[in-house]
Amino acid sequence: MSQSPAELRYVSSHEWVRVEDDGTATVGITNHAQEALGDVVFVELPEVGAQLGAGDEAGVVESVKAASDIYAPIGGEIIAINENLEDNPEVINEDPYGDGWFFKMRLDDATSVDDLLTAEQYDASCDD
Template sequence: MSTSDNNYRFASSHEWVKDHGDGTATIGVSHHAQELLGDVVFVELPEEGEDITAGAVFSLVESVKAASDVYAPVTGEVIEINDALEDNPELINEAAQTEGWIAKVKLSDSAELDNLLTSEAYQASLED
């Protein structure tokens, strides 16, 4: 999947946010992150209704290589989790920025999205 979609923003810690334009957003880990992780074998999902804070751990992804914390790129309330990851954690490897999403959130402050990297800036940071 191309990361050139203008609705995507990225944290330097390799999480993505897709802004739906209605005060909600979807969060997951970037294609680059899943490549670094290797084969994903388990995802610890947040709870629906849970409040998450930008910069704080809200999920955990375990691969055959390591367990990695997933940091919330924005602040908000988890309104939906990707239950499919419980039985098929490899969705993160197969489609990190589509079917492999982790959670949908109601944003506390959509202005936080402006603090994240654009797709172009994120791609450039990977080349440094």
Template sequence: MSQTPSELKYAGSHEWVRLEEDGTVTIGISDHAQDALGDVVFVEVPDVGSALAAGEEAGVVESVKAASDIYSPVGGEVLAVNELLEDEPETVNSDPYNDGWFYKLQPADTSELDALLNAEDYQSKCDEDD
């Protein structure tokens, strides 16, 4: 069974969002998503400084099985990207919620977080999809 940390918010497209103390958000893909993809071999993240709208394509994650688009769960400006994933994309498989994060964003409107799923609702969605 995949892990679904309760302190995170989730998009139906399987991205997670962690609201940080400084008001920024960190974004990655869920344990459920990395498990479904299999061994991750490449991650494309957005450029630092780029502006993303909620629901906009933000990058791609490729595995030995498939390639999948990554969508921005909330809108804002990209502040940082996880450079570790360039050389070690498999980190997404081993630690999707910590070292395997994709990018950090300064949200344009934090109320967009309210539209995302809580852990219980996200887990229910995953169970329905399986």
């Protein structure tokens, strides 16, 4: 059983959200997701300025095994992307909760994060 960081929130499509001190949110994929994908070789991220709703497709991550869509776990505007992933997609495998983040958002509704899964709930869903 994987132990997901307790300070993050999660969605069943395997993205995580960290609300930052300034009220913005950082988004990435979980350790469970990167392990299932295998070695990540390419990532396509959304454009800065894009407005996404919760559940909207935000990009694609490709591995040696498969390609998988990335979804916005919450609604908001993309304010930054992790440009380091363009040349170093393997960082997603090495540090999915740190340097392997995908994008940052300005949230439409900061309370929407409260509706996402806790680490305990997410880990339990992965064990099913």
